[in-house]
Amino acid sequence: MASILITCLLLMFIAYFEPTLPATVIEDLANLHPPSNFNTTIVSNCLKNPSLRYCGSSPMDLDAIFKFTIVASHLCNESKNPNCVESFPKIDLRNRPKITPLYLSFTFFWKYCPITILSIDLSNNSLKGTFPIDVLFCTQTHVLDLSHNGLSGDVPIQRLSSVTNLTILNLSYNHFSEIKISDSWFFKRFNSSCFFNSGILPSHGRYKIKAVMLLLGFPLVVIFTLGGLWWLCFRRPDFLPRVLQNKRKFTTAMLKAATDGFSKKNMVGKGDGFVMYRGILRDGTQVRIEIYSNNRGNHREYVEECKVLVQLRHRNLVKVYGWCSNRNIRALVTEWIGRVSVETWLSESAPCWKHRYKVLVGVLKAMCYLQEQWPEIGCDIKTSSLLLHENGDPLIARFRVGENSTPKKIHRFGILVLEMMTDQTLQEEFNGDETGFVEYVKMLYPRKLQKVIDERMKLTENTFDETRQTICIGLICADHQTCQQLSIGQIYNMIIKVHPRTNTY
Numbered sequence: 001m002a003s004i005l006i007t008c009l010l011l012m013f014i015a016y017f018e019p020t021l022p023a024t025v026i027e028d029l030a031n032l033h034p035p036s037n038f039n040t041t042i043v044s045n046c047l048k049n050p051s052l053r054y055c056g057s058s059p060m061d062l063d064a065i066f067k068f069t070i071v072a073s074h075l076c077n078e079s080k081n082p083n084c085v086e087s088f089p090k091i092d093l094r095n096r097p098k099i100t101p102l103y104l105s106f107t108f109f110w111k112y113c114p115i116t117i118l119s120i121d122l123s124n125n126s127l128k129g130t131f132p133i134d135v136l137f138c139t140q141t142h143v144l145d146l147s148h149n150g151l152s153g154d155v156p157i158q159r160l161s162s163v164t165n166l167t168i169l170n171l172s173y174n175h176f177s178e179i180k181i182s183d184s185w186f187f188k189r190f191n192s193s194c195f196f197n198s199g200i201l202p203s204h205g206r207y208k209i210k211a212v213m214l215l216l217g218f219p220l221v222v223i224f225t226l227g228g229l230w231w232l233c234f235r236r237p238d239f240l241p242r243v244l245q246n247k248r249k250f251t252t253a254m255l256k257a258a259t260d261g262f263s264k265k266n267m268v269g270k271g272d273g274f275v276m277y278r279g280i281l282r283d284g285t286q287v288r289i290e291i292y293s294n295n296r297g298n299h300r301e302y303v304e305e306c307k308v309l310v311q312l313r314h315r316n317l318v319k320v321y322g323w324c325s326n327r328n329i330r331a332l333v334t335e336w337i338g339r340v341s342v343e344t345w346l347s348e349s350a351p352c353w354k355h356r357y358k359v360l361v362g363v364l365k366a367m368c369y370l371q372e373q374w375p376e377i378g379c380d381i382k383t384s385s386l387l388l389h390e391n392g393d394p395l396i397a398r399f400r401v402g403e404n405s406t407p408k409k410i411h412r413f414g415i416l417v418l419e420m421m422t423d424q425t426l427q428e429e430f431n432g433d434e435t436g437f438v439e440y441v442k443m444l445y446p447r448k449l450q451k452v453i454d455e456r457m458k459l460t461e462n463t464f465d466e467t468r469q470t471i472c473i474g475l476i477c478a479d480h481q482t483c484q485q486l487s488i489g490q491i492y493n494m495i496i497k498v499h500p501r502t503n504t505y
Contacts, residue, residue: 024074025070025071025074025075025102025103026102028070028074029067029070029071032066032070033066034062034063034066038062038066039062042054042060042062042065051115052112052115053111053112053113053115053137054068054112064108064111064112065112067106067108067109068108068109068111068112071103071106071108071109072088072109072114075091075103075109076088078093078096078099078103079091079092079093080092087116088114088116088117089116089117089118089119090117090118090119090120090121091103091117091119091120091121091122092119092121093121093122093125094121094122094123094124094125094145095123095124095125096125097124097125097126097127100122100125100127101125101127104122104127104132104134104135107134110134110135110137110138111134111137113137113138115140117138117140117141118140118141118142118143119141119142119143120135120138120141120143120144120145121143121145122135122145122146122149123145123146123147123148123149123170124147124148124149125148125149126149126150127146127149127150127151128149128150128151128152129151129152129153130151130152130153130154131146131151131153131154131155131156131176132146132151133156133159136156136159136160136162136163138163139162139163139164139165140165141163141165141166142165142166142167142168143166143167143168144163144166144168144169144170145168145170146170146171146174147170147171147172147173147174147194148172148173149173149174150174150175151171151174151175151176152174152175152176152177152199153176153177154176154177154179155171155176155177155179155200157179157186160186161186166189167189167190168190168194169189169190169194170194171194171195171198171200172193172194172195172196172197172198173196173197173198174197174198174199175198175199176198176199176200177199177200178199178200178201179200179201187200187201234251235251235252235253235254236251236253236254236257237249237251237254238254238281238282238283239282247321247322248306248307248310248321248322248323249322249323249324250322250323250324250331250333251324251326252324252326252328252329254281254282254324255277255279255289255291255324255329255331255333257282258279258280258281258282258287258289259277259278259279259289262277262291266278266279268288268339269339271384271385273292273293274290274291274292274293275290275291275293276288276289276290276291277289277291278336278339279333279336285321286335286336287321287333287334287335287336288318288333288334288335288336288337288397289331289332289333290331290332290333290334290398291329291330291331292330292331292332299325299326299327302323302325302330303323303325304401305401305402306320306322306323306325306332308374308376308377308401309323309332309377309399309401310322310323311374312370312374312377312399314365314366314369314370315362315393316362316363316365316366316369316393316394316395316396317366317369317370317395317396318334318335318337318387318395318396318397319334319335320332320333320334320399321333321334321335334397337387337388337389337395337397338387338388338389338390340387340388341383341384341385341386341387341388342359342383342384342386342387342388342394342420343382343383343384343386345388346383346419346420346424346454347424350454350456350457351457352457352458352463353421353457353459353463353466353467354463354499355392356420356421356457357466357470357498357499358392359386359388359392359394359420360416360417360420360470360495361495361496362393362394363381363386363394363396363413363416364413364488364491364492364495365492366379366394366396367379367381367409367413367488368488368489368492371406371409371487371488371489375404376401376402376403376404377399377400377401377403377404378399378400378401378402378403378404378405378408378409379396379398379399379400379409380396380397380398380399380400381396381412381413381416382412382416383416383419383420385397385398406487406488407480407483407484407486409488410477410483410486410488410491411477411478411480411483413477413488413491414438414473414474414475414476414477414478414479414483415434415437415438415474415478416474417470417471417473417474417477417478418437418438418441418471418474418475418478421453421454421467421470421471421474422441422452422453422454422471423452423453423454423455424454426440426452434478438475438478438479440452441471441474441475442475445468445471445472445475446468446472449467449468449471453467453471466498466499469498470495470498473491473494473495473498476494477491
């Protein structure tokens, strides 16, 4: 009765302020103010009926309560209740799309929802958005009809469960989200026709399809995931984060990608049992890839050899990045220096004696480093295998673990010395006959050296003498008997005495 008293009071206010034209709810909310005895009336109402919703708030928001009574008065009449002075049993706004959103926006009204309201009908209003959850403040209601709207999103199952007196709930013809199977118990309280085309009820047929798809899809996802991981780990580990990459170990797929499928345009050299390619790794690093056709022993031995090579650090040795070893391929990946070999340099550039001497000293320094630090590592110091850096430094680019014969290394250096100092046409005449070549130079040494020295060096009297001394060292090293008694360190000491000023580079 307290809410009825308030309504009567408001009706008197409305009649007083607008005797001829009924005011809209918006106008009343803007223009009407609580009468002087409004606070006394509210307190009196709460003493008579403490269950009134605004009685539970402390402190009371009199302004909100007054606005609530204004909206309640208008809404009662809009809902065509027969006698709003006596009772407010229902909210009936069906087919009222212009004013329904307005009344739903008055949160203060729903917060103090009159306890006499037993039915709320908001159907056929083209409402959009989510479930109007404020209506659930009317926990005493028996009927809630939200059918024929465009509502979407989740239905508040837990809040609806608190409306214990609700016996009719109509959510048909909306676009709500499908509920979980575990929540379907709630709707057993109501007739299933009340949820027709609402999107709420789970489709068991659809769930069967989902179950089948899950049963089939999950194994496929696992297979594809494992396949992707296998591809990343064993074929293209360069796509993994850097912290997970083995920077020394390359795969065939990585080398194929780096060389554009081992294309001919990237082939830079070919020799006895190996092919060399220029490649670009995924991070942009240019590399030289040397692929061996004879597989160079078994997998484990080759990997152990490569693990040694990647530790080499010297300015006259190319840096070894890593290796590739499997059933089909053995490869070594080193830094890219360029295509210029010492052989090409000698043939095309006609370098002076001083530059040739610098190359010999650089090669010998690298040999000393290997002999002292890694005596088990041999190297190829043929002019065709030695590379030349753009700054003129020579670089040993090919290695072999297990060749620790010092005399053999010294002999090979002696041949290099003679090849560097003599005429190339003379070398071509011997066509790889090292013994005949060495004997011929030895026969002409020292008086007829002009016949074998490369005249393109344009020697002066001083440089001719230095060239003679260098050739002498070369003949000593190339002699099979003498080289047995020498060390690489001794050869180095002999070489640097020829031209000491050159050895500070």
